[in-house]
Amino acid sequence: MLSYRHAFHAGNPADVLKHFVLTELLQHLNQKDKPYWYIDTHAGAGGYALDSGYAAKNAEYAEGIGRLWSARDLPAALGTYVDIVRAFNEGDALRAYPGSPMVARALLREHDRMKLFELHTTDNRLLNEAFAGAGRSVKIEKQDGFSSLRSMLPPPTRRALVLIDPPYEIREDYRYTFETLREAVVRFPTGTYCVWYPQLQKMDSRDLPAKLKRMKVDSWLHVALTTRTPPADGFGMYGSGLFVVNPPWTLPATLKSVMPWLVKTLGQDGGAKFELEFQIP
Numbered sequence: 351m352l353s354y355r356h357a358f359h360a361g362n363p364a365d366v367l368k369h370f371v372l373t374e375l376l377q378h379l380n381q382k383d384k385p386y387w388y389i390d391t392h393a394g395a396g397g398y399a400l401d402s403g404y405a406a407k408n409a410e411y412a413e414g415i416g417r418l419w420s421a422r423d424l425p426a427a428l429g430t431y432v433d434i435v436r437a438f439n440e441g442d443a444l445r446a447y448p449g450s451p452m453v454a455r456a457l458l459r460e461h462d463r464m465k466l467f468e469l470h471t472t473d474n475r476l477l478n479e480a481f482a483g484a485g486r487s488v489k490i491e492k493q494d495g496f497s498s499l500r501s502m503l504p505p506p507t508r509r510a511l512v513l514i515d516p517p518y519e520i521r522e523d524y525r526y527t528f529e530t531l532r533e534a535v536v537r538f539p540t541g542t543y544c545v546w547y548p549q550l551q552k553m554d555s556r557d558l559p560a561k562l563k564r565m566k567v568d569s570w571l572h573v574a575l576t577t578r579t580p581p582a583d584g585f586g587m588y589g590s591g592l593f594v595v596n597p598p599w600t601l602p603a604t605l606k607s608v609m610p611w612l613v614k615t616l617g618q619d620g621g622a623k624f625e626l627e628f629q630i631p
Contacts, residue, residue, distance in 0.1 A: 356473075356517070360398035361411030361447040363616045364590035366418065366431075367575045368515070368546050369453045370608070371592050371601075373431045375511055375542055376457040378598040385461040386509035389502055391495025391530070392516045393466035394449045395473040396480030397438065401445045411447060413577070417615050419444045427608050450513055452480065455488075464488045465502055467495035496526045504538040515546040524554040528561055535567055535595060542596045549589035551580055562593040563627070571597040571628035573605055575612055579621030588621070602628050 359365070379386050400411050418424060418432055434456045438448040448456070451466055458464065464487065468474045474492045481488045491498060499512065514531060516523045524547075531545055547558050559572055574591030581588065594601070609624040616622070
């Protein structure tokens with residue numbers, strides 16, 4: 351199944367959490383001069399229009415980046431992420447949103463490299479258009495990111511950030527995510543890995559964080575942002591989470607300072623909350 355289009359959800363609260371943490375991870379890697387690879391197993395289209403097309407139908411961005419765009423009390427830690435989104439727009443109006451590859455592109459240096467996988471035909475074409483002229487620094491493959499990741503690891507640089515961000519439109523995506531991460535950590539144990547997942551009433555979604563925490567890794571962090579009470583009918587996403595392997599030691603403190611503000615700003619009802627767990631030697 352390849353019906354999922356992230357354009358419907360671009361800039362929503364889940365994107366805010368994911369791309370804020372992604373920004374923090376990339377900035378940490380940039381503290382050392384040695385180059386690294388950014389690998390995205392499900393890269394999407396690269397960027398999304400918010401004022402037309404799919405994103406305008408549900409306008410999920412209004413409950414996400416839209417609230418940060420005009421916030422006067424924005425925490426300093428969110429500044430780089432919001433600046434990246436502003437740079438992706440022309441003028442003062444919020445009309446477009448960068449996907450994960452574009453967020454990464456804003457922070458990668460000249461000697462770093464990007465490896466992007468996107469199997470959806472239309473999104474792959476849009477992704478290639480978005481990175482036209484990027485040259486050898488960006489390689490885009492129309493392949494399944496789950497099965498293709500193993501050939502990338504370990505990278506020649508021995509430094510990498512891997513984002514595993516599937517659509518979870520089929521049940522097997524949960525199993526593929528767990529198995530892909532488990533194998534990747536064995537092949538390249540010093541890499542940084544970031545797994546995104548949706549909060550849904552489905553058992554697979556609720557079980558995934560616990561399964562990831564039981565993996566045999568020395569250093570990990572789990573953060574989740576719930577924006578509303580789980581719906582009574584059992585349908586619909588009510589939050590999202592990230593599981594990071596080999597996170598920066600500074601990340602927990604940053605999240606402790608930012609997550610309460612995100613709950614207050616992005617929360618839709620009294621069920622809004624955050625969860626933060628970590629094990630960092």
